[in-house]
Amino acid sequence: MSQCEVCGNEYAMAFTVEAQGARHVFDSFECAIHKMAPICEHCGVKIVGHGVEADGRFFCGAHCALSKGAKGLVDHV
Known part of the structure; x- marks a missing residue:
């Protein structure tokens, strides 16, 4: 399981986004938008x-x- 870098939730279906040379782990699009938009x-x-x-x-x-x-x-x- 991976931990979301925004909310801290540990989630088996977390996903990774790579942008501008950095990797980010999120448990939802909501957290990804909050961090990256x-x-x-x-x-x-x-x-x-x-x-x-x-x-x-x-x-x-x-x-x-x-x-x-x-x-x-x-x-x-």
């Missing part, structure tokens, strides 16, 4: 979907990016 620089929400990147900063969507001065981004409905 970027945060929108405008509204503070965890970016679970694609989001957008502008000038090296991450945002949940074009609206938030535009609110912080990014140019040329469009949200599609």
Whole structure:
């Protein structure tokens, strides 16, 4: 059994995520998102979907990016 690095739960079906040269062990997607998801620089929400990147900063969507001065981004409905 492996132990989740976020909540400490020992779980037989834990999984490993490798990113940017580091290995992380989680017992749920919830814990993985809590630890690894970027945060929108405008509204503070965890970016679970694609989001957008502008000038090296991450945002949940074009609206938030535009609110912080990014140019040329469009949200599609």
